[in-house]
Amino acid sequence: xxxxxxxxxxxxxxxxxxxxxxxxxxxxxxxxxxxxxxxxxxxxxxxxxxxxxxxxxxxxxxxxxxxxxxxxxxxxxxxxxxxxxxxxxxxxxxxxxxxxxxxxxxxxxxxxxxxxxxxxxxxxxxxxxxxxxxxxxxxxxxxxxxxxxxxxxxxxxxxxxxxxxxxxxxxxxxxxxxxxxxxxxxxxxxxxxxxxxxxxxxxxxxxxxxxxxxxxxx
Ligand SMILES: CC(C)(COP(=O)(O)OP(=O)(O)OC[C@H]1O[C@@H](n2cnc3c(N)ncnc32)[C@H](O)[C@@H]1OP(=O)(O)O)[C@@H](O)C(=O)NCCC(=O)NCCS
Numbered sequence: 001x002x003x004x005x006x007x008x009x010x011x012x013x014x015x016x017x018x019x020x021x022x023x024x025x026x027x028x029x030x031x032x033x034x035x036x037x038x039x040x041x042x043x044x045x046x047x048x049x050x051x052x053x054x055x056x057x058x059x060x061x062x063x064x065x066x067x068x069x070x071x072x073x074x075x076x077x078x079x080x081x082x083x084x085x086x087x088x089x090x091x092x093x094x095x096x097x098x099x100x101x102x103x104x105x106x107x108x109x110x111x112x113x114x115x116x117x118x119x120x121x122x123x124x125x126x127x128x129x130x131x132x133x134x135x136x137x138x139x140x141x142x143x144x145x146x147x148x149x150x151x152x153x154x155x156x157x158x159x160x161x162x163x164x165x166x167x168x169x170x171x172x173x174x175x176x177x178x179x180x181x182x183x184x185x186x187x188x189x190x191x192x193x194x195x196x197x198x199x200x201x202x203x204x205x206x207x208x209x210x211x212x213x214x215x216x217x218x
Pocket of ligand 1 (some may be wrong): 117120159
């Protein structure tokens with residue numbers, strides 16, 4: 001991420017918008033989003049999906065190398081929920097067009113089960129057709145079923161707000177964020193604790209794959 005500003009030559013605001021997909025192109029305009037989502041199963045990733053996941057990330061994030069953290073999460077991320085959007089049948093469609101990971105996190109002083117959504121990627125030709133939404137919703141459903149009470153995300157509030165994520169003030173991210181990113185740090189309460197605003201306080205503890213300041217800074 002640090003090298004992005006030098007290579008791409010964009011300012012911080014632009015960087016945030018690019019990272020959180022505000023500049024992504026609208027593709028396949030005539031496709032019905034719900035029908036597109038119906039053509040894909042949202043299911044846990046399998047070892048055989050690995051190559052397709054590794055192909056997907058450079059396509060979805062052309063300016064940012066997320067492969068190291070994705071590989072780390074898939075190889076060593078204990079308890080990581082890794083979901084893919086994969087072709088539901090033999091009809092002509094790519095095998096795998098989307099991926100999301102949810103990493104278990106913790107907070108000193110609470111036994112609540114917490115998770116962090118990241119990263120989320122949909123292949124460019126399949127964006128804005130409901131697949132990102134389907135991946136997030138299925139992940140959140142599975143986490144709620146597993147007793148997770150809150151999910152954190154660093155992302156575009158215009159996108160994640162659609163799922164009910166709200167700016168998180170009580171729980172700090174593992175590394176300080178620039179002022180202009182503060183609203184991008186958000187959380188969503190699940191189950192009975194799904195009330196607005198987090199009652200939790202402290203700094204989120206993330207596992208090793210996320211303990212890299214460069215992943216949290218321009
Ligand atoms: C962000 C991303 C995961 C969203 O997935 P998607 O399948 O394209 O999103 P959905 O179809 O579920 O989007 C639903 C709505 O969210 C908004 N949205 C989705 N993608 C958007 C984008 N690229 N720019 C602006 N708004 C977007 C739109 O309002 C969209 O509905 P509408 O266009 O019909 O109004 C996908 O665009 C992507 O992979 N982008 C590149 C990587 C990235 O930025 N990942 C997120 C940060 S970790």
